[in-house]
Amino acid sequence: MSALAEPNRLHMVELLRDGPLTVGEIADRLGLNQPQVSKHLRVLSEAGIVEVQPIANRRIYKLRPQPLQELDAWVKSFRRIWDESFDRLDAYLQELQSQESNSKDKP
Template structure:
């Protein structure tokens, strides 16, 4: 099966951890590629490639500011990811509730043994 292009949708684009790191850095505001590369310990060309992918799927916008190009987060396309992951919230809440009940049962059992 052929691999899906990373620029085909947001899910493919954010599958790469370094791209998620870039998005996290951009939450604080616009930054030039050199700052992003330095913060992530990568080369400027490497950061530029990731930014190109993020820009093509609509997660990042860029603008000229003098001699620099600033990159900023455009999180609107993350709504699909948020809605999809939100569907698992009930699953995790139920799992944690069961775990909590189990821990409470263990505590109660241990309390009876000590009496």
């Protein structure tokens, strides 16, 4: 997840959403110079977010599905927070209160 925290890398991922691209193309479209793009792609690659296929001179990068699927699953685990109106604040307040009275009752 920290690989996606860097803004330029996030942009790269969004670029690659529309299909594979070459290092140079990414650099062009994002207005970055080539070395930084290579470095960022290296990070994305080591995070498993991206994979590379060498074609002659160039290297074509494309997204790997798995990490996105995992992220999707992770986000889904929060669904009930907005699906049902999931507040639990009232419940929690009572919980707190009962804890306090417990510790008062048995000093």
